[in-house]
Amino acid sequence: MSAIAERVAAAGIGNAIAERMAAAGAGNAIELRGVSRFFGALAALTDITLSVGPGERRAVLGSNGAGKTTLLNCVTGDFPPTSGTVRFFGEDVTTLPPHERIRRGLRRTYQISLLFSRLTVRENVYLACRGVSRGRFSFIRTRASDAIMQSVVDLVSLVHLESVIDRLVGELAHGQQRQLEIALALAGAPRFILFDEPAAGLSPNERGDLVAILTALPAHIGYIIIEHDMDVALRVVESVTMMHNGRIFKEGSPSEIEADPEVQELYLGGGHG
């Protein structure tokens, strides 16, 4: 087992309960039916119907303005869809607020890191771990010996940030902040993760690490990855959805999509090779 895979296992992300839940989940992990999202007169998404199975790894690609991030926002609940339904592991979550969906196992990273810059790395990861566990309103301080602190340390080492664990996040380099963003998404027992351009701004070395982390995730955790960098995206997924102008334009396997002439025309010169 590779070093990364060992660390992933140690971080307890492959949680037994989550595995059982994912396996037992009837049908799809994520299911969108007829989802549309309007901003005033602007149609960001039109009639999206999309299914992703549990444990499936899917890339959502498309040019700027195709609606990829809006799609993610509808799945997490950051904005509600103007029409249509969203189901998470069979449960209709269309009207549920984001924190309820997160507590059911959904996770998400942001295109521009949304971190707590005035807190340390340790405190950021702690908040993420605490957010999906009990005791959010606890008035008792956490001790160093509590189990949750060990999960925090494990997650931090997973993304190679042990050396800066007590530094303020505002002082970190961009690449380190992106890695912390990933760590937050891996807290607790995720069942499905949405990655919004995780490779943005990473050096080639860091991209290699990212690919390693993604491929080493336990099989029951599915994810959708939005990326411009086709190299990273196509290496870590088994299926691809292409979007254009707020609609789904094509779906298929990575090799099918790469070879497709219409896709090539749309992406002439963009991000390939």
Next chain:
Amino acid sequence: MATAFGGDSGARVPARGDALGRWVGHHPIAALAVAVAIIVVLWLVLAPWPAGFEDVFGRKRLFINALFNGITLGGLYYLVASGFTLIFGLMRNVNLAHGSLYLFGGYMGYEATQWTGSWLFSYVVAFACCAVIGIAMQFLIFRRMEGEDLRQTLVTLGLSIVFSDLMVWVWGGNAIQIDTPDSLLGPLPTPIVVAVRSSGEAVFLQYPRVRLVIFAAAVLIGIAMWLALHRTRIGVMIRAGVDDRDMLSVLGYRVQLLFVLVFAVGAGLAGMAGVVGGTFQSISLGEDTHFLLASLTVVIVGGMGSIPGAALGAVIIGCAEQFGQTYFQNYATMLTFLIMVLVLAIRPQGLLGRR
């Protein structure tokens, strides 16, 4: 970039109908309720009230007076609140010194009428004096605190405390009234029936001319503001800045010029409102707090950063205050407060506010 699907890569789909049409489409029940309410109010105003009706609801004269007073008071509140909401909308600065500007404008207007005897000129003086202060505040102080919303607001708070105390020092605690010019004295007959005499003859409403004129002026100013915001380049920039603050950075150095202009106009409007208030009612110490609170309530109800919202909120709050005073003396302020709480609970961004 041509694609297999034709068209450009923008995803703009023209919507059917305008914003109002969309709102009615999404909220048919609310739209129906509003339409019914408007019809009811129109009937109450235009039709003579049957006898039994008056026994239950009181004299029509009382109602009509409260309504007209409320709407004209709304005009005054609009003048004050529009400046407040403009400053907040663009600069995200909750100008807690707005009430002080109102009071200062009123005092300066009074001094102007004492000095020149011209009521109209006092408006110019009030606008100018307050605009100068507004320019000074934005240019000397707030320019150095770009982006620090809370800090700017606290500065306005400190300034309001100092201004308030200095004004007490200069003008004392007595109430001052600005005289209505002779040409506007007296009542204006209207075609609205307030009562029917036993002889069958209709009694028509006679309403103070000056209040109607001021209300008309407030409406004109509102229209002028709307035109300025929607038909001039500067206005478009202001609206863009209100909608999306980050877009402002694209404009570069002109941003500060815009801010100074908006603060000047907002402050000037408050000053003119002071002259209006001094004519309608009176000005004295404590009125600055009163009108600051009124502005707050109006924009909380109408929607922050929205000029039409300020108009709607002003009329609602003005009427609420007048009806409260007429029908529930002891709890008049409670009515306004309840409306504010209701709006916050149901639609926190205000009736016409965005997001």
Next chain:
Amino acid sequence: MALLQGTDSAPIGGQQAEHSGALSRWVSQHSPILILGLVLVLLPAIAGEFILVQVVGWAMILGMIALSLMFLGGYGGMVSLAQMTVAGVAGYMVAVFGASSLPYVSLFWPWWVAVPIAIAIAVAFGALTGALSARTEGIYTIMITLAIAAAFFYLTLQNWPIFNGFNGFTTIPAPIAFGVNWKRPLPLYYLILFFAALSYIVVLYVSRTPFGLALQGVRDNPRRMEAIGYNVTAHRIAAWAFAAIIAAVGGILLVWQNNQISPFSVGVDVVINLLIIAVVGGLGHPIGPFIGAIIYVILRTFALDALVAVGLDGRRFQTLIGLGFLVIVLFSPDGVIGLWHRWSARIRTSRGRNGR
């Protein structure tokens, strides 16, 4: 040098070190506050009744109420002008349910019934205010709470059956409990000191608990907090309720110290003064509000004489307050605490440069 920059406290999951070394390190680290505590405990030996109750006692009470503002503003990013109102609600309720000079209004229930009821009502009021402002953007909170504070002022002024309008209540004595007459100056002073110290310690402790950390996360990035599983609105309302407890206790102590309450105790000027106290002291640490409070009380008590001595009109006290506040916001927005930090940092670097 921001207004609401990182609130400073110990890191979470504190390390467990060997006992003896840790204790002496803790004492030397916290020596200023320990010395202050000692001085306050021993103060009655040297100070008279007036200083004890009217100056230091009043400062500690104002400090407590301002502490509730600091908790919401510094840790939660929600600057509330309604904390004095919450305190006023508690004060009025104690007068209504307990003893006062108005037998036709007050119920004269025993203190151990009246006080909990008063606190409960004040907390409900605080939570409701929080619920109204929790769903709006941060800067709105100041507006909404100002409007609510003004509304409560008008309510107490115009309502006679419950609040006795313009006159308010007088003769609201602290009770005789556990064999002590808490109305006397010395016991009252220690009562105030106890609760002020307790609220200070509690707020400092809570800032590093899951609840406190979550609140700071909500302050810094509410959208992210939702996306990692926190119900942001619920956390905010809970913070308002917690802050209301502190403000309510302060309000009850204020009423016992002052022996009266009227609409002018909760007027817009009083409410604004509390914000000034909190900001001048500094919103970054729980000691800030107390620092601001003692400055305010000293100014209030002695400014009249000072102004006259310099030849100015003694009535221009508000101008003085306003100018002082402006100076702080313009030049040291993190308050006196910020000044202290920068001053001690400069001492440290100059000592470092000159060698130890």
